[in-house]
Amino acid sequence: MLTARYLVRANVLSVSDDQQALATASAVRRSVMSLGRRLKLERPAAGHTSLELSVLGHLHRRGQLTPGDIAAAERVQPQTLTRTLTSLAEAGLVFRSDHPDDGRRTLLALTAAGLAALRTEMAERDAWLAGAMTETLTGTERELLRLAAALLERVADAI
Numbered sequence: 001m002l003t004a005r006y007l008v009r010a011n012v013l014s015v016s017d018d019q020q021a022l023a024t025a026s027a028v029r030r031s032v033m034s035l036g037r038r039l040k041l042e043r044p045a046a047g048h049t050s051l052e053l054s055v056l057g058h059l060h061r062r063g064q065l066t067p068g069d070i071a072a073a074e075r076v077q078p079q080t081l082t083r084t085l086t087s088l089a090e091a092g093l094v095f096r097s098d099h100p101d102d103g104r105r106t107l108l109a110l111t112a113a114g115l116a117a118l119r120t121e122m123a124e125r126d127a128w129l130a131g132a133m134t135e136t137l138t139g140t141e142r143e144l145l146r147l148a149a150a151l152l153e154r155v156a157d158a159i
Contacts, residue, residue: 032152042128047121051084056093056118059110064097066105093117 040050048056051074058073059065067085071078085108088094093114099105110118133142 028152039125039129042125043121044124048117049084051081052088052093053118053121055081055084055088055108056110056114059094059108060115060118064107064109066099066107068105070108088114 047053054074055070058070062069065073067078067081070085071081074081085094089096089108091113092111095109095111096106097109099107133145137145
């Protein structure tokens with residue numbers, strides 16, 4: 001049988017857990033946003049937009065996708081992507097083909113040039129980040145960050 005003392009203690013613990021979760025979420029959000037801003041500064045001036053790189057990244061990780069699939073992943077309306085997808089196709093970074101099951105839809109695929117562009121932009125920022133991590137973190141801290149990166153990906157994909 002549950003006693004009043006047990007129920008009060010359980011409520012205090014759950015509030016504490018909720019507060020801890022909120023504090024952790026706030027710290028992670030601030031850190032991710034700060035790092036994102038810093039990485040954006042490391043992007044070449046003549047480079048691609050964030051949305052273009054995101055589209056190329058989706059196609060690299062997931063293979064062929066419809067514009068609707070990409071819009072859903074980016075949480076934007078398909079019309080929002082029209083200019084970006086046209087620009088990427090005209091630059092030869094993505095290839096459009098007819099959807100095999102529905103002639104009204106198209107599939108987008110990453111071209112060799114698109115993969116090269118994505119790798120170039122990623123390499124420059126990865127090099128900066130690796131240098132910053134090497135200068136400021138211990139080996140153990142870098143390993144913790146590697147593990148945390150996988151956890152952050154899981155959280156981002158789950159919502």
